[in-house]
Amino acid sequence: MKGILDGCLLSIISEKEVYGYELAEKLEGYGFHSFSEGTIYPLLLRMQKEELVTSTLKKSTAGPKRKYYSLTPKGENELKQFKTKWSDLQTTVNNVFNKKTL
Amino acid sequence: MxxxxxxxxxxxxxxxxxxxxxxxxxxxxxxxxxxxxxxxxxxxxxxxxxxxxxxxxxxxxxxxxxxxxEMKIDYKTWLKYYVIIIAGVFAITIIGDILNGPISYSLLEIGGSLVISLLFIMLTFWVFRLVSSRTLTYGVQGLLFFLLAIVPLGLFFGIEFADRSITTPVIEFGTIGTWVAGGITMIFLIGVSIWAKTFILPIVAAFLTLPEYLLGFINMEEEAMLIWSTIITYAGIGAYLLFSLKRTK
Structure with missing residues (x-):
């Protein structure tokens, strides 16, 4: 399950610049309920280190500055790869469930 | 809102x-x-x-x-703390010894101090990590901090003790060398104090060394003097810590 959350984060970030809390809320909105929200931060730290995402600090209307994440070209690439891998995996798993051999 | x-x-x-x-x-x-x-x-x-x-x-x-x-270790900062602690240890030692005339240190003392300081930093950080990441009772926390204080102290005493029976080359500073070392130490203590915005180092140094030196002028039995200077040292440091803690609050 590990790489899957990474892929979902990349996909959400690719749509528009988001900050941490927004990201967690969107994940929940899509149906991720059983994880603790903070889990995204170690992943975001790693994706920054691997230069898949970059961040900028922006002022917010209420409270302190927010850190907004956006995808780098490398991140776009990673997301593309993830999507292919995911659809392959999905087909394979479905084949298993439907007892469909190639 | x-x-x-x-x-x-x-x-x-x-x-x-x-x-x-x-x-x-x-x-x-x-x-x-x-x-x-x-x-x-x-x-x-x-x-x-x-x-x-x-x-x-x-x-x-x-x-x-x-x-x-997921975060990188910052070795430069580690080195900075190490250098400051090492220098602090040497400064306090030198200030204490300078009042008794020309100073000299054996290689064992110098090497031992370097190793003990490194050990002390690692131990401190270990205790900090332990205390911050777990729910510990006050008793256990107190014990950890007590260990933190007692282990380096014990090791320093151990070195002093070993130094009497093991002979290693001794570096003699001589009269002029002692003055120069004293001057550098003073400048270092003042510099660190200004940089870190705290006078803790020179004050601890003063309380560790001055009582014994000043009491030496009074006609007193050696035992009484040792007891009094120890009391003044720890009461003084304690009072200073309490005072600065209250001021920051």
Whole structure:
């Protein structure tokens, strides 16, 4: 399950610049309920280190500055790869469930 | 809306996280960044009625480790602390010895101090990580800090003791060398104090060395003098710590 959350984060970030809390809320909105929200931060730290995402600090209307994440070209690439891998995996798993051999 | 206060649990977690990452040797700017980010996340989540556990999970320790694993260790900062502590140890030793005339140190004393200081930093950071990531009783915490104080002290005594039976080359400073060393030490103590905005180092040095020296002028039995100077030393340092703690609050 590990790489899957990474892929979902990349996909959400690719749509528009988001900050941490927004990201967690969107994940929940899509149906991720059983994880603790903070889990995204170690992943975001790693994706920054691997230069898949970059961040900028922006002022917010209420409270302190927010850190907004956006995808780098490398991140776009990673997301593309993830999507292919995911659809392959999905087909394979479905084949298993439907007892469909190639 | 603006003055929303974090729950006690979240506040404690944020403070502990800072201590944990700091004592894991992470870069200060990176610590600031992730701590502020999490703080505002917790704030927004709590405004919407979520609990601390909803964000960080059931084990703060595990979560701190996860974050720490993704952050680089800042060896430059580690080195900085090491140099400051080492220099502090030497400064306090030199100030204490200078009042008794020309100074000289054996290689064993110098090498021992370097090793003990390194050990002390590692031990300190280990205790900090332990105290910040686990729920420990006050008794256990007290014991850990007691160990932290007693272990280097014991090792220093051990070195002094060993120095009497093991002969290693001795570096003699001579009269002029002693004056120069004293001058450099003074400049260092003042410099560090200004840089760190605290006078703790020179004050500790003064309380460790002056009582014995000043009491030496009074006609007193050696035992009484030892007892009195020890009392003045620790009471003085204690009073200073209490005073500065109150002032910062």
């Amino acid at each position: 603006k003055e929303f206060e974090l729950s006690k649990r979240s506040q404690t977690f944020i403070e502990d996280l800072r201590v944990y990452l700091f004592s894991s040797g992470k870069k200060e700017e990176e610590i600031d960044e992730i701590v502020t980010e999490l703080e505002s996340h917790l704030m927004e989540a709590e405004k919407r009625g979520k609990s601390t556990e909803d964000i960080i999970g059931k084990s703060p320790k595990k979560y701190m480790e996860q974050l720490s694993n």
